[in-house]
Amino acid sequence: MTGVSCKGLGGGMIIQASLPYKADALEPYLSEKTIRVHYGKHHAGYVKKLNGMIKGSAYADMTIEAIIQKTYGSTDETGIFNNAAQVFNHTFYWNSMKPGGGGEPTGIIAEKIQADFGSFYEFKKAFASAALSQFGSGWAWLVKDGDALKIIKTANADTPIAQGLTPLLTVDVWEHAYYLDYQNRRADYVDTYLEHLVNWEFAETNLAG
Incomplete structure (x- = not known):
């Protein structure tokens, strides 16, 4: 179970969760x-x-x-x-993002990444590869599968929770997520996400959850 569930409130209503920060809070990385x-x-x-x-x-x-x-x-x-x-x-x-995020994690999530990927550098390389190799629209994810951390990609609307996996982080690689700021430079967007936006505290909460 993750910390982002939305409950139907009766009458068929799902409420859109509020942004966890102001719309301009991720500038200059996302406008x-x-x-x-x-x-x-x-x-x-x-x-x-x-x-x-x-x-x-x-x-x-x-x-x-x-x-x-x-x-x-x-x-x-x-x-x-x-x-x-x-x-x-x-x-x-x-x-999965926050103002002042990104960079190398600390604590339990850092230890787990070191154990399962060998180093943070290897994690970054594998995560970026998944995000960049997703053909067309989709997502790249850091997930927990049993006791192991894995990186997967999903097409279109597919999601790890449908497959019995626990998501820890995701990056949206649908073009609408980055095109106004990065045009066709998906690699720059993914690199910026990893360097400046990732919310490692959120990932660690999901890991512990």
Whole structure:
């Protein structure tokens, strides 16, 4: 279980989680314009579509995680899965960053990265490779699989919680996440995420959770 679940509040309503910082707080690395478009239009759009789909249904009072797990792999409920997963993924992404973040972690998460990847440098290289090699839209994730940390990538709306994995961090590599600031330079965006934005405290909370 992660710390970003959204509970249906009855009547089919999922509430979009607030940003954990002001829209301009990640500048100069992600602009206020990017955050406002991404959070206010893309993320909000998934919430609105999901609410329309689950209104009056058995999903109305479930958590996002429960909706994702119930609809994963169901061809009749692909739309519900896609929108629910994107609500979760985006909420998780906002929390995976913070003002003054990035750089090398400390504490338990640092020890675990050292143990499972050999060094922070090897982790960074593997994470960036996953983010850059994701063809088209998707996500790169640091996850816990049993006792081991792994890096995976998912396409479109897919999410590790549908696969029984515990996400610790994610970076959004859909073009709308970075195009206003970085155009086609995904590598620069991913490097900036790792160097200046990653919220290691969030990752460690998920590791312990």
